[in-house]
Amino acid sequence: xxxxxLKNGINNIKKISLKLPSKSGVYKMISVRNEILYxxxxxxxxxxxxxxxxxxxxxxxxxxxxxxxxxxxKGDFYQNSETRSDGTKFVIPxxxxxxxxxxxxxxxxxxxxxxxxxxxxxDDERAPLADRFYGFFADAHQDYGRNYYLxxxxxx
Numbered sequence: 228x229x230x231x232x233l234k235n236g237i238n239n240i241k242k243i244s245l246k247l248p249s250k251s252g253v254y255k256m257i258s259v260r261n262e263i264l265y266x267x268x269x270x271x272x273x274x275x276x277x278x279x280x281x282x283x284x285x286x287x288x289x290x291x292x293x294x295x296x297x298x299x300x301k302g303d304f305y306q307n308s309e310t311r312s313d314g315t316k317f318v319i320p321x322x323x324x325x326x327x328x329x330x331x332x333x334x335x336x337x338x339x340x341x342x343x344x345x346x347x348x349x350d351d352e353r354a355p356l357a358d359r360f361y362g363f364f365a366d367a368h369q370d371y372g373r374n375y376y377l378x379x380x381x382x383x
Contacts, residue, residue: 237280244277291332298325301368320355322368324348335381344379347371 247254252272256279269275278286284297300323307318318349328345352362354370363370 240276240280244273245279247272247276249273292329293332294327294329296325296327297325322352322355323350324352326349339382341378341380343380345376345378346373347376348373 249271251268251270253266253268254272254276255266258264267275278284283299285304287294300321303323304317304319305316307316311317324347326345326347327349328343330341330343332339332341334340348371352372353372354368356362
């Protein structure tokens with residue numbers, strides 16, 4: 228598979244997902260050779276199919292349990308406000324963060340519930356030095372370091 232094929236596939240998935248209802252249903256992924264790659268079911272077809280358009284995210288479900296790992300890389304860029312008097316541009320180095328979560332779905336009475344434990348920025352990557360005000364370029368980076376959260380949701 229080439230990068231061009233991957234990009235075309237991602238764009239096709241995004242286009243198709245816009246035509247799907249936000250309802251539960253069954254879907255199948257078909258290759259360019261018309262081979263069935265995968266048959267799945269979803270509570271929200273739009274969200275599920277669109278999730279396949281993010282190659283930097285991996286989801287896994289087993290019954291009521293689920294897990295996710297994702298990565299985000301922001302490449303090098305120039306910060307114009309920090310250009311030196313001799314014209315040398317100040318380069319902000321790239322930054323990659325990795326996030327992971329596990330969750331469990333269950334019922335409370337007739338209501339659906341989910342509890343999720345997540346770790347953002349597992350490697351404790353700090354935002355690169357950049358800005359004279361915050362010490363980092365706030366428009367592009369967040370300097371939270373590693374953080375954890377517990378999320379509880381109840382659909383009523």
